[in-house]
Amino acid sequence: MPTAPGHPESDPPPAVSLRYIAERVGVSRMTVSRAFKPDSSVKPELREKILRVAKELGYEPDAMVSELMTSFAHRRPVNFQETFAALWWPRRWYNLKVKSDFDADIFRGLNEGAQLHGRTIDHIVLTEEMTPRVLMRMLHARNIQGVILTPPLPANTPAPALDWEHLSAVSVGSSLREPALNRAQASHYQGAVLALRNLDRLGYKRPCLLVRTDLEERMNRAYSAAFLGWGHAPERVWRQAEPDPAALADWLRRMEPDVVIGDCDKWINDPPLKDSGCDYISLDVREWEGPIAGIYQSTARIAMCAVDLLIRARLMHEHGVPSEPLVMLTTGIWHEGKSLRSRQGKRRAASRPVFKSA
Incomplete structure (x- = not known):
């Protein structure tokens, strides 16, 4: 027989909040909040008890929410600082140095997209010396958990065999097929x-x-x-x-x-x-x-969209290869150039488009 609404068996368990932990320990909510800070003024034995009870209840503080609340308290802008890694194949990186429009646009879009979100980008070239093991050590040493893979060149180049389960990763373009990551590309x-x-x-x-x-x-x-x-x-x-x-x-x-x-x-x-x-x-x-x-x-806009996808993955605490990869598409812009000689109409004055993050 179905349980009536309001019956204890039908109600979900109470949400694990700071107030709930405070009631279990018998202290104030503010004391519980301070206990999660490494430089807390809470007495060591009390802090240990609070953290133990929180762990037993399955509570984990959200670092981003904590910083957001701190910024409100101090009336200063939110500044979530995190570094992402952009992985480049050697030929792509060389093309960037010789000012290839395609690769330069990716480079520009990644940097601008990261800046919009208060992040920075470390650009890493996948040379022969940069084995998966070395790369994972480097990412761990730099505390980098978000990775963006630029398009491989040639297109059938496999991605490095990284420990994807410990990374949030996206790719730019449609060339990289394995692993099947979330990606941003042209439609x-x-x-x-x-x-x-x-x-x-x-x-x-x-x-x-x-x-x-x-x-x-x-x-x-x-x-x-x-x-x-x-x-x-x-x-x-x-x-x-x-x-x-x-x-x-x-x-x-x-x-x-x-x-x-x-x-x-x-x-x-x-x-x-x-x-x-x-x-x-x-x-x-x-x-x-x-x-x-x-x-x-x-x-450049496609690259910025890749940063947007990575930000989403980080906020959602998503790691590893997704079971249902997301694809963010851009449609492109029509440009009426001189190669349409027989139907060449009056061209509208235009400037290079400036894109904002989604």
């Missing part, structure tokens, strides 16, 4: 849809899509899925594993596109495309306000 499907909508608006009727097969696999065929879902025929998609200029030129002659959609900027310099005279857009524009039209994926 490749939504970016392609945004591009197709703008091409329709500009009056293009015969688009074609150029994609690299390895990239297609990493992004779960999002570009071609959006293109085909928009109603375009499968034969208007060119999937390229290895360069074949003659075959690509022949395909372009047969398709007669009025605009070509590429998965990156580099296609615009391929001789077959240059000789075709087609207009061109990229689904991954690397230079904001540059000459190539298409989708600017705002890599």
Whole structure:
């Protein structure tokens, strides 16, 4: 028979609070609060008793809440200081030094995202000497429990075999598959849809899509899925594993596109495309306000979103590889560059976008 509301058997056990512990020990709530501080003025024997009772009741103080309450008491800004580690593959770190836009945007986004949350970032390069054991020792010595993995290069590079159960970790981008961590990345499907909508608006009727097969696999065929879902025929998609200029030129002659959609900027310099005279857009524009039209994926914003995800994990006390990884997506921004020659309208004056943390 169901227990009636208000019956003792139906009521949940009382929440373990400072006041509840104080009642069990027979002291004031303030005394219990002071007992959890290492430099407490509470007598040692009384402090020991309070901590023992709290442990028996399953109570653990929340360090962030404690600091928040202290900041209110002293009327000063909250300043949660914690250091995260950003792990870089050597080639990515080298690209950063030679001012690669993609890697520089990740670097900038991580630092700005951490600063918004009152954190700092230690950037660590995964050299051969940086074995998982050495890296874990370094993280422990620096009291770092939050880790952000930058995209591996090459894409099939495995992540270091760290002790994930003792870390809160997220990744940037879709390249890293194992372990399956929470990650922030561009929504490749939504970016392609945004591009197709703008091409329709500009009056293009015969688009074609150029994609690299390895990239297609990493992004779960999002570009071609959006293109085909928009109603375009499968034969208007060119999937390229290895360069074949003659075959690509022949395909372009047969398709007669009025605009070509590429998965990156580099296609615009391929001789077959240059000789075709087609207009061109990229689904991954690397230079904001540059000459190539298409989708600017705002890599810095993606990196900032990765910091947001890590902050969430730390606040939720989440460690290890999640059973249901979260994915935070950004749609990108449409940029109407000069590579749309035949439909080039008046371009709106714009500046490099500034993003704020979610």
